[in-house]
Amino acid sequence: MNLMNKQYENCREISGNFSLLLFLATFLIFFCSIVPKMVVSSVHIVSDFAAGPQMVETFQTNLETLGAKKSGNFLIECDTYYSNSAIFPTQKLLNLLQSSEYPASAFSLIENGSTIVADSSFEQIINNLSNFYSSKKMARIEVRGQKFTLGDFIVKLGSCTMGASFKAVVAEIEYGPCSVPNACWDLIKELGRSFVGPSISKPNQHLLARMNELYSPVDTIHQYNDIFNQIKKQTPQGNTM
Template sequence: MGVTILTQFPTENKTGTQVLEMLSKRILALGSSPQGHFLVDCETYTSVPQLGHQRTVHVLHNSEQPATVFSLLETGTKTIPLATDGLFDLLMMKMSHFYTSKKLTKAECKGPRYEVGDFCVKLGTVTVSSNFKGVLVEVEYRPCVVPALCWDLLKEFIQGFLGLSAPLNPPNYLQNRMQDVYSPIDTIHQYLEHFTVFRKSLGVRP
């Protein structure tokens, strides 16, 4: 796993399918080859009032790491990341008396993935509670694990097929972690950041 940048692409009144078709043509024109599909999903749980201070647990799955369940516990003052195996899903089900699932906030991002040279590109439509909300583009540069060392290269590559819609600066989450070693949980943080924005646009508290 290398460094991943996640960015939103404007839909401009187009459907998700139309945007993905357009972006797929652009990335194929760069000489990429289709490599299946991907899926990232997120379900959010909130603690019951009897536990005192409210806690929120975001549980995410990424098809790139099929044996891992990612969770982010928000305590109000800090966020605690955790990577576990599939038994964590069963644990959350058994803790239903303490944490309740917020079904209206279930988010998914899925679509085709492509490989071109040292890059992996994923084009995903985002739905929140089955409502289409937007398109996310994930670009991974595999040979590097420190964002600061490959940000300029990533930016140039992304500009090659996103044009003016490409980000000029690193994602908010990464801006304070540019010198750190990148890991899969950093990708999960970026997805949650975007899912939270999409949820708010539905008027639903994340």
């Protein structure tokens, strides 16, 4: 009986330490290098795997015809972790996203729960806590491509892959002089439809719920997270390579 009590106390201590870790990671949000900007971004799947990755070139040509200029590359990465059912009664997924736009930061999105913005070293912390969260046996999912500048717009256009498998073409349309989505959605939609067609018809699900709120960089990450979750649900287990 004493042994069981001791094991129980050990588990409580470990759980408490983990809660403290999450608190400290959350606290790091105040020290992250995320500088709020007066922009609104809308992220969309504009072509699925059936059309093939060559659609990226088609959309790029359309953008350049409109006068857009290449302005660099971008990368969004997502790794998925499972919570340990022996410690957490209800299993939760944790998606860890990193963006080339914010190289010093990591975005941890817990399923139906908190969003933690921390230092990029948070990935190493999670990997060292395999007793709590273990990496899902699924390939990393990412969007990689080029950025274009067109007036007050920045367009990011790239291929979404899971492992070595192409999954979709994703476009992020950022409008500069705006901070409330509802005030500039029509402009974003008009530009999007001018180079990808009618596939851009309404805001991303996350953005749709926040159309009259001040936009922040975390809202962009949530939109990519929604797209990644959608793609993962459509991908049969064992078919990611």
